[in-house]
């Protein structure tokens with residue numbers, strides 16, 4: 197390639213890249229995939245490497261320049277960077293509009309530009325002859341910091357303006373922000389690397405912009421929206437703010453797609469309601485909406501109050517973050533016995549509601565955030581998301597701040613609280629007894645694969661528990677017709693049916709009972725193995741952790757949980773109570789004898805609707821003969837037992853050449869001696 201060819205090719209690549217960047221950042225309508233953009237960029241990098249004389253500072257390859265800066269230089273803003281007055285209520289907005297019209301001496305409505313108030317950091321970027329020469333922070337409004345090295349790394353900020361008709365001097369003002377999705381991803385990665393995370397997208401943007409090393413800033417997913425102009429070549433301003441924003445777009449500067457012109461103050465308020473309703477769906481955080489008098493000449497007549505213009509106002513949205521104090525940290529016991537630390541707060545109005553309690557999830561989270569009783573914290577509530585403590589304010593920690601201690605006893609039932617090694621969640625061990633766990637424990641107990649009490653569903657259980665008829669699972673067996681038929685929507689016939697079902701469930705198996713007790717991590721299969729291995733409930737209850745670990749498929753963690761369950765006297769009381777109420781199962785020789793190992797080493801998958809028995813019954817029957825029953829078909833599967841309407845599992849069996857058995861073959865299998 198001749199030098200002239202190379203120069204032309206470089207220019208063509210830069211034009212093409214600039215056009216794609218414009219379509220992506222300004223029009224929000226890219227026409228090529230990212231990979232194509234990356235390819236063009238690499239082609240340009242390669243050419244520039246071969247022809248270093250063609251490299252210019254505004255080439256898109258030159259966003260990250262050299263070394264970290266020492267101290268930030270200062271930049272004087274020839275046109276001060278002002279702040280905005282705030283409106284919190286509709287009346288404030290009408291007052292704002294009235295003041296403007298009084299100053300303009302008009303009864304007619306005036307037009308406003310409405311724009312989201314982005315929750316980021318203000319930045320000024322200066323273009324001379326269409327080339328980015330300086331980036332600056334707002335500072336005190338008159339003097340800011342020179343952050344040119346960082347401004348250049350933000351892809352949405354063009355290094356060279358688009359087109360030809362830009363003024364010789366153009367200073368653009370806007371907001372640097374971090375899109376919410378990028379903020380979350382960034383924090384997740386930082387956390388995975390054990391690095392510091394940011395409290396919110398605004399802090400992330402501010403922190404990133406104040407980096408001394410532009411290579412670090414370049415890795416932060418920053419974005420930019422322009423919302424105004426500072427210094428500009430005399431005579432280059434159009435007549436309205438709306439027209440100016442459009443010009444900025446034409447020159448390649450991104451402007452919020454939400455920005456628009458309304459004809460009057462009513463339009464402002466409509467735009468406010470509309471944006472507020474869509475706030476949580478926007479890809480970036482906003483803390484309000486800004487109304488600006490659209491006519492730029494009228495602005496001069498309206499003027500300023502000290503550091504803010506009278507012609508603009510920020511109509512604030514309810515804050516999504518507020519400060520408050522942690523008055524206590526106690527715990528809440530969930531339906532499954534999870535003991536969760538909860539911060540009790542001095543009531544604070546945030547995100548549209550008063551927040552007094554915030555979950556801290558688990559002990560590790562309390563330590564990670566280092567929340568202590570007495571701390572001042574930042575509470576966040578965005579949209580419908582549950583409120584959270586995002587961070588503490590370390591400077592405000594009082595000397596007598598106290599650390600949270602996980603209680604040893606459940607505050608609801610007094611049973612022991614344990615946190616198994618390697619697990620984040622502490623739990624109440626009084627699963628059968630604890631009122632906080634009643635409904636979940638009862639539901640599990642009555643389930644088809646547990647005690648199989650037909651008709652005892654969630655709604656009925658809730659009523660029984662709420663009205664105090666049933667406190668533990670043993671109480672189920674003391675229900676009478678009068679009580680049951682007194683429940684909502686319970687006719688005498690169905691009440692009798694329910695009592696019959698309860699009665700039938702009295703005769704059960706050790707495996708079912710064990711599963712029904714709801715010991716954590718003891719599923720159906722483990723319950724069956726335990727029943728098999730120990731033969732009696734007493735033997736299981738008496739076993740130490742090592743003995744439990746000797747059971748096939750029971751590891752130290754599960755063994756620990758089983759052991760803890762039977763060490764809790766409350767649970768033992770309930771079991772004794774069940775026996776007293778007539779619940780009985782075969783034990784010892786009998787239980788073991790009911791099982792055989794004729795199908796040991798074989799694995800079956802059940803699918804579709806079987807004719808003679810439910811899938812669950814078939815599963816129990818197969819397991820009782822030593823077979824394994826799993827949920828997915830593989831080459832190792834001995835056979836797939838397929839009933840009516842069998843679907844993908846049957847197809848998979850056929851594809852893998854696994855034998856397929858029907859109802860008759862299943863019966864034959866179960867008849868094997």
Ligand code: IVH
Pocket residue numbers: 277278279280311312313314315316317318319370371423424486505508
């Ligand atoms: S106009 C003279 N427009 O809000 C008017 N500001 O106190 C100057 N902000 O830190 C600002 N979105 O960075 C304007 N659409 C918007 C804005 C906006 C966010 C920030 C700005 C400044 C603060 C105003």
